Amino acid sequence: MNFDVFDLIIKAASFGLSVCAILVAVLRTRRQAIDGRFDGIELEVKAAVAAGSARIDRHELRLQSIEQTVRGLPGRDDLHGLQLEMARIGGSLQTMQAVMEGNSQIMRRLEAIVTRHEEHLLDGGKR
Numbered sequence: 001m002n003f004d005v006f007d008l009i010i011k012a013a014s015f016g017l018s019v020c021a022i023l024v025a026v027l028r029t030r031r032q033a034i035d036g037r038f039d040g041i042e043l044e045v046k047a048a049v050a051a052g053s054a055r056i057d058r059h060e061l062r063l064q065s066i067e068q069t070v071r072g073l074p075g076r077d078d079l080h081g082l083q084l085e086m087a088r089i090g091g092s093l094q095t096m097q098a099v100m101e102g103n104s105q106i107m108r109r110l111e112a113i114v115t116r117h118e119e120h121l122l123d124g125g126k127r
Helices: 002-072 076-123
Strands: none
Touching: none
């Protein structure tokens, strides 16, 4: 009877090991299939990350260019100084306009005088 119990234990252990081997084989093949699926996805993810990184680099270069341009633009104080200078130039132009009008009046008077002198000389003083 001892022999039957021992034989039964060995058969049960053998069956248990066989079932364990089957489970291990099933789990390994499933894991390999899943890993195979993830390998394809991993390559796609790496490509997408590389494309995103390149795009971010391009945006960063554009931002640096814009920042450089904005730094070169005149500020509020510069524009105010320019406005004051333009007002000063406008005042100078008005002064020049008044002087030119005065010179124009003087030239008209001189032309009238010269015309009278010419007429007097051409008439020979007959009047």
